[in-house]
Amino acid sequence: MGPLQIKEILQTSPENQSVTVKGWVRTKRESKNAIFIALNDGSTIHNIQAVAEPGQFSAELLSTVTTGSCLKITGQLVESQGSGQLVEVKIEDILVYGTADPETFPLQPKKHSLEFLREIAHLRPRTNTFSAILRIRHALAFAVHQYFNDGGFFYLHTPVITASDAEGAGEMFRVTTLDLNKLPRTEEGAINFKEDFFGREANLTVSGQLEGELGAMALSKIYTFGPTFRAENSNTTRHLAEFWMIEPEMAFFELEDNMDLAEDFVKKVITYALINCKDDLNFLQNRLAEEEKNKPQNERSIPLLEKLSFVVDNPFERLTYTEAIEILLKSKPHKEKKFQYPVGWGIDLSSEHERYLVEKHFKKPVILTNYPKEIKSFYMKLDEDGKTVRAMDVLFPGIGEIIGGSQREEDYEKLLGRVKEVGIDPENLWWYLETRKFGTAPHSGFGLGFERLVLFVTGMSNIRDVIPFPRYPKSAEF
């Protein structure tokens, strides 16, 4: 549908056929014998080279062919004379759709900092780095849908606006249509949310899990893939106020099945990118090598493709939280008091601990299970010992926790007890509790922050660079 794209044209065998190429000028180079225009339309990291003869076009026209301008070029597709590409276009005609004044167009062919590019997020998809990231992001998203569809899961659109902070997963954004300058009051003087749009207080969801469970208790296997929100004032390279989560929930899955699914899922999705995004991954691998070329050898990252293949090819290490604590207690950094946070059974593992396990001790992805109930959510199934829950966290090198999940508590009384224990009003969760009252069953699920996955696969280091228009404290531009 629509005109041929540069990706397709570059794969066509050149037989002097007529072609039309549309795209944005990346560079223009003039030599004595020819004028070379590198054109890119975002369909691929590769430009197509279009060649004109000196004098073929007026100086006036050529002066508008500058980096960033948009052209329609018609000509002949011929075997390329230069190296690096198989085909090029012998230009017959140029139509300039839109110019890009070199004095003001910010994306000149030179290196721009990622910080600068964040300020022009409306234009950064026109750079090699960001177009590669966005194509990989697309491929990963498609792989997610394909994986679950093939596996008999149903995509469930859980609500974004919710009246329950069910998970207690974090600070929430309020959603309201009340006029803040004329807030309605009850007789007691409190804000009268009965007059708000939904007749009650409403927020942006922090997770679709609880509603996802409702789906799984009817359709057996569902997944969500939608935006979730955290109103935390975190200005870090790992947090966004708005990000996309993938949350499968499965009836009849126990913790072991859940781990099998999580490992298979993440491996298949990364494999899809390795197969379908070779050129973009190569580009990002080289970019990273270039960035790190001044670092000493031992501080440089593993090459991107090697890192991804390693994750795909090796079984994840599975152990319990208790076993992990033992390893940490015996570790060199613990004995030498190099960990910033103390180690001991009951602690919430911090990033340094997770990284030690993944990067130093096992040197591969790790799945930790059976965490102390005190540091995990109320909906996780209690182990027989009454101390731990059937939680599982998948830890990745460089990223830390990429997946968090658990077998869910299916026993009504135990769940109700935990709800009360953590201070949630059971009234607010009547619908969630009822799934344990009517036809309950063992079930499990997990959540994967999509941007964490994209971060890992692209080798980027700031999460604001793997989503088109990042939302974070004091920033909602574009």
Place this chain on the structure above:
Amino acid sequence: MGPLQIKEILQTSPENQSVTVKGWVRTKRESKNAIFIALNDGSTIHNIQAVAEPGQFSAELLSTVTTGSCLKITGQLVESQGSGQLVEVKIEDILVYGTADPETFPLQPKKHSLEFLREIAHLRPRTNTFSAILRIRHALAFAVHQYFNDGGFFYLHTPVITASDAEGAGEMFRVTTLDLNKLPRTEEGAINFKEDFFGREANLTVSGQLEGELGAMALSKIYTFGPTFRAENSNTTRHLAEFWMIEPEMAFFELEDNMDLAEDFVKKVITYALINCKDDLNFLQNRLAEEEKNKPQNERSIPLLEKLSFVVDNPFERLTYTEAIEILLKSKPHKEKKFQYPVGWGIDLSSEHERYLVEKHFKKPVILTNYPKEIKSFYMKLDEDGKTVRAMDVLFPGIGEIIGGSQREEDYEKLLGRVKEVGIDPENLWWYLETRKFGTAPHSGFGLGFERLVLFVTGMSNIRDVIPFPRYPKSAEF
């Protein structure tokens, strides 16, 4: 991954092999010679029949096997003795995962009204009607991703939280973390939104189009598929406060290409459902026939599958708004003053006019183009006459507008003029305007409300019944 599902088991050839079946009891029937349990796990509309001998299990156990209870049944897969199914399970063992007290479980095997089921949206996916709808919804969503992926489009996640009411498409929900009981004030006494999370006023998006255009002006072909919001106090069968939109945007597409894409897209996606959701569509077709059996013949709907095939098999009628007005002016209902709203060039067509064109005059889907600029959005490309714009609306029988789109104004000065004309501060859209300053190009796009599509394909009549947890005025339950 995970245990075999009933859908798969029903397609297995019976060779007396051992099987394990997990699911929820739809019905239990006891006869002199056998006990029949119909089990469903949501993977298909069909139940599997499991058969036990009288006396094989204790009365105590059997008393907990009631509609809604969840079982694990092990047994032999054998050829079915009864009609209507090829295989059944000869029960060897029953494990009751969860009971469903017949006194309190609301989904007893009888007809429930859709209104009642809306009140128990946490359980309604366990009914035939809603599980069929949710499976079809999944299939349509997957078909959307597959269609665009195959066509070289990139899935772009545009932001949900936005600081611009760019499109002016409707009332918006405010997003805030300010404490409403202690609103910060500026020196002048106004609410100080600089202290809000994003340092400014923020809302839930009404459309990802403008950000989508930014993507298209770099990657050529993108699409969005995400939640959008309207804070309109509309309690109708066609409006939701939160709904999912699909918005492709394409560089180098003119209005004609846009129409071709829209028609091809909607046909392919419906075809996917016709191929992959036969059983569910059949069920819904019969459901509709059952609902309408007391109506006179001429008031009944076209059978669902016939309606869908008709849309897929016939070219949509394309005509201009001006031509449509002429047809309406010559129409019988106009001459007999049967239209509620007057007809004349310049009017915003109302539902009765659209339905006349689609259902009475052309008897097929219609694409109307070139609407008066006054009744369309500022970003639509002005026609040469200066009066109309390159808009297109795709109108479907029963649904009305299912797709709205246009060629976008690519000329900086004309766009700026329109922005000012409609009273938007150009400062708020600096990033949008800049795409016309730097390498502008002809481009087009459209939006399709996903729930409208699901409504059409399922033949349901209330949009609240085609989304798992609907959001509308005074309702944000679950």
